[in-house]
Amino acid sequence: MSLDDAFQAFVIESSELLQDMEDHLLAFSSATSPEESINCIFRAAHTIKETAGLFGIHGVVGFTHVVESVLQRVREGSLPMTDALISLILECKDYISRQIGAIQDDVVIMDDGMIATEKGLFDQLCRYMKPGDDTSGVCCSIETEASAGAEESQPAGAQPAEKVRDAALGNPTIEAKDDAQMENENWHISVQFSEDVLRQGMDPAAFLRYLNTIGKIQHIVTHFERIPKADEMDPESCYIGYEINFKTEADKSTIEGVFEFVRDDCQLRIIPPHARASDFITAIQQVESAGHLKLGEILVQCGSLTSAELKRLLGLQKKLNEGGEKARLGELVVQDQSAHPEVVQAALHRQEQNKHTQVKTNQTLRVDAVKLDHLINLVGELVIAGAGIESGAKELGNSRLLEASLTMARLIEEVRDSSLRLRMVQIGETFNRFQRVVRDISKDLGKQIELEINGRETELDKSVIEKIGDPLTHLVRNAMDHGIEPPEVRRERGKSEIGMVGLNAYHESGSIVIEVSDDGGGLNQKRIFEKAVEKGLVAADAVLTPQQIYQMIFEAGFSTAATVSNISGRGVGMDVVRRNIESLRGSIEIDSEEGIGTKIKVRLPLTLAIIDGFMIGVDESCYVLPLDVVEQCRELSELEQAQCRKNNYINLDGAVLPLIRLRDFFEHHGPAPKRENIVVVKHGARKTGFVVDHLLGELQTVIKPMGPIFGRMRGISGSTILGSGDVALILDTASLVERAVVKESSVVTSRRLACP
Amino acid sequence: MNALVQKKAQVEQVQVSEDDQYLTFSLAGEMFGVGIMSIKEIIEYGSITSVPLMPGFVRGVINLRGRVVPVIDLQARFGRPSSPVEKRTCIVIVEVAGVEDALDIGVVVDAVSEVMAIPASDIEKAPSFGAKLRQDFLRGMGKVDGKFVILLDISQVLSVEELSGLVGHLDEVQAAD
The missing domain is CATH 1.20.120.160 (HPT domain)
Structure with a gap:
């Protein structure tokens, strides 16, 4: 690095x-x-x-x-x-x-x-x-x-x-108790030699001399208690031990090393100075990836326990366990006075802590987004190539090839799904950012507003998440500034003084819906309409549905706010919001009730890369509809066909179904087939029928961008390359319907204007 | 060795004069030229997917090795009637500067003739009228063997900003109609 x-x-x-x-x-x-x-x-x-x-x-x-x-x-x-x-x-x-x-x-x-x-x-x-x-x-x-x-x-x-x-670095509750205890600044070494030491040619005094080379013996007490009466005493045996107060910078294992030659022939206990406990705790915090380490190992690594001690204690633990006692290593260490209780506790804490982080790190892997995008692109190519092979196999009529291509198609589909899933991100993080936005703005506005977040775990494509931040911020700001009333007004209306702004996300029929809601004053239909007339957006006598009126707030330069604040009210923004959402192939719906609140629903596709499509044919051309909007498709009966030539609607299961004849709408002039088909498309609560020539079936399609030239075109959301190598256009049904509505209403208005 | 040096000199010559080289093609009998630097390739005319609800100069889109590339009808862009598709009709893929990065656009031409070098001294300023073309589309008039070749400023003819603006505008006009 x-x-x-x-x-x-x-x-x-x-x-x-x-x-x-x-x-x-x-x-x-x-x-x-x-x-x-x-x-x-x-x-x-x-x-x-x-x-x-x-x-x-x-x-x-x-x-x-x-x-x-x-x-x-x-x-x-x-x-x-x-x-x-x-x-x-x-x-x-x-x-x-x-x-x-x-x-x-x-x-x-x-x-x-x-x-x-x-x-x-x-x-x-x-x-x-x-x-x-x-x-x-x-x-x-x-x-x-x-x-x-x-x-x-x-x-x-x-x-x-x-x-x-x-x-x-660690848990604050685990701190060395008494760093200042002076007498405990030094190590305490307690050693009892076994009787055979002298016979093996070891001189206890030599150890003391050696100790003095790595530190300074401050005080020494010799144990004479074991020396037997003179007649029983064997001069070749060693009966003594020492209690040594030892000052050194060396660590425990170095001290232990001094006694290495008599390690098996003595009882050695090295008690660290109290003042060092905090050092050990620090050392423990620095032990990397302690999660998989055993407690003993942690203590050894930080130098509080030597490996020899650990071995002895583990042996003891085993013995005790065999004897039916349940002994924990930590307790034993403390009992044995090999380490300070605080140190052991810190080590235990560290072990626990690392277990947590270990679980976390195992869950995620940081991957360069560019690599991921490259993979997705390749998978996209693979899907197209797969479709080519499948159609080739069909043409050849070779059953083995066909079977193989079908297996491959299934695998490709799985590869596609899982690689797309790699890019799926929970929306929670994006939502959480709004805590801050809401907090800051409510301060600026002098309103008390709380944010309620739901559906954090809803996943959507990273590319969508990246682009949704700005529009959402706008919507939230708007809800706070225009939606939520000032506290006095809220009190008058009998509402809680604390306003609520809600963010919610959920999946619905192949798309994700993000809701921004508030419990504020709601949209004033009358005022919006008046403003729209004033701005010349609609005729004064136009009859609009509430939804159409609400959509006015997305017009450029539209604002009903009496005052302009630095947060909103300038009328720029909502049109940008709409444009941003539409560029993501999304749509916006507004629900509002005066005095109760407003809910803005943003509907977005789950991913921008690939969709399941339904292919239709009109004249010589092929078009693809996103499969998740297609509700049903069937042949038009002759009666219906005759009916729909006259009026652009038919009776579908007892309800009126408005129709769009793609042949007319797209100005295809080829000869119409004898029988036409209808595809019923559902968008939100609205159903529309598209009259087409042929139904060509489902296919998986990789969306290819159309390039900046078509950037401002509405009605077509992208294109895809078919197995044959031809390009097919993907229709954006929602904006097509919208377009048809606008077209028809403008025809009606102009007629009305023509003959007042 | 000598040959190598010569070759190198040749290469250098080509490089030096690349700016003066033009791909010439015909449209309804007239000769046009476009700087060779912005030409990417020339492909056979075929399997264009038409895009509905588009202004006339958008012929459609093609699949260029996995990429979707728009195809512009130059005649329509110049406000003239489109030429019929014939045997020699082809699509010239041109690279123009886009909003963010370079962008490939196909243009339909009646026939591609040749790459020729037209030194700057042989290029006259475009007449202020008479070419029946928008002034900003023209880079100048090249003189070749006593005939004129209309040299196009392709970045203006295929200005992404203008084209997308026209597409968007038509979109609104149609919707409002």
Whole structure:
């Protein structure tokens, strides 16, 4: 990994961490465990600071450090997490993300705006700092940094923060109890030699000499108790032991190594100094991927336990278990005094924690979107090639080839489905972003608004998700600004003062529906209509359905808002929303009831790459309808045929079915066949019949974009290449129907205008 | 060795003069030229899928090795009646600058004649009238053997912005009709 790659990874990781931070901040008030939330927020800030430090990006380090210090006070419980503080930290989060975005060559390029923002945020943060804390120092450093560019040494407040960091890495409840206990600063070594030591040529005094080479024996007590009476004593046997207070920088296994030659001939117990417990805890936090490690292994890795000790204890555990006792290794370690209880607890916690993250990492795999798109494109080609083989096999009439091609077609379909599924993303993340939007805007508007999210787990194609963000933001902003009434009005109307904006997503007949709802004032049909007449969009005497009136709000420059705010009301936006949605082959429906609320339904295709289609023939041309809109298809009876030539509707199961004759609509002039067919298409609640020449059956189609020349064309959503190599056009039934409606109503209006 | 040097010189010559090279073709008896740099390939006329609800200059779309490429009728684009499809009719695939990246567009021509070098000195400024073509479509008039070749500014003739605008406009007009 080159440094550039590493830096990219830093940028990506930071943005994820910041997002995490934001999520936790927004969910803070409703969090089940605020401690955990604040820990996550703290950890995110901390990790960013540390990583930025690695790259020497002092601007980010300096600022994040201050944020971290404030967060630390919250963690300690000496500062309440107020709403104001949440907002401030959110702003800080935005600022950090701006800083990271502005990094060039390891230096944060600050413009005047950023310097001002940083100063402002910093002043606010200072207010939350402990008086006499490291603020002044940092303040200086920040200021000098802002003015001098990037040159900055370690922030003055680093000292306390270091301690904070150690604790921050793990669960804050597990902290070394008494780092300050002076007498426990040293190791305690207790050794009892066996009687045979001297016979094996070992001199206990030699070990003491050797110990002095790796540290300093502070105090020593010799055990004489075992020395028997003089007549019973064997001078060749060793009866003594030592209790040694030992000061050293060496780790446990080095100390143990001193006694290696007598390891089997003595009882050795090395008790680590209390002061070291926190070191072990830190070490445990740093043990990578502890999830699959056993507790013992973790302790050994961090140096709290030596492998020999572990072996002995495991043996003991086994023995006890055989004896019917249930012994846990952790308990044994503590009983044995081989390690501090805090250390063991930290190790256990770490083990648990890593198990969690392990599950998570196993679930996802980061793949470059470009690679995925390439795969999808290839699969698309494969589908077309497969269709070519199938039609070729049919032509040849070779049954074995046909069978093989059918098997392949089935496999291709599976490959297609699963590769498309790779790109499916839950919409939840997109929705969650609106927590922030709603929070910020409701503040600006002075309204109390809550966001209710449903259907987070609904999946749709990443390419759709990417494009849906902007239109959704617009709709949500609109709902908040125009939909939800001011608190006074709400009170008058007997509603709760807290407005609700809802986001919901679900699948419905092959498409995904995203709903943006509010419990506000609803759309005022009369006002919209008047405005539309005023703008010359409709004739004053036109009779429109409520749906048609509502659709007016999507016209360019249309706004009924009396005042223009910086959030909405300028009348730009809704038409952009509609255009964006339509470019995704989607449609918008509006449900509204005055005084109760509005619900905007955005209907989108699940994916933009491939659809199951139904092929029809008109004249010489082939067209494809998306299969999920086709409800039924059949031959038109002669009676119906005669009827539909006169009026463009027939009676379908007792209901009126308006018809579109594609032959006329598309101006095909070839001879009509004797019998025509009808395809009934359903869109939302509306059914329409398309009169066509031939029904050619189902097929899978890869949507090929038509290119920018056809970008503004409506009625045709794309094209596809058939097995024969010909191009077939995919019809966008919804906009065709809309077009037919507009066409007919304009004919009617012009007639009316012609003879008033 | 000598031959190699010569070849190299030739190649260089070709490269230097590529800007002056034009693919010439005929449309209703008139000779037109388009800079060779924007020509991608020439294919046989056949299996065009017509697109309904389109202005007349959109002949349809074709499958060009798995990509869907629009085909423009130049005659209609010039506001003249389309030529009938004959044996020598073919589609010239031209690359033009799109909104985001380069884009292939096919144009129908009656017959492709040849690639010829027309040095800048032999190109006259387009007359302000008389060619019966929009001024901005013209790059100039090339003189070849005493005859004129109308050199087209293909980026204007096939301006993506204008074409899509016309498509969109027609869409609205038709809908409103």
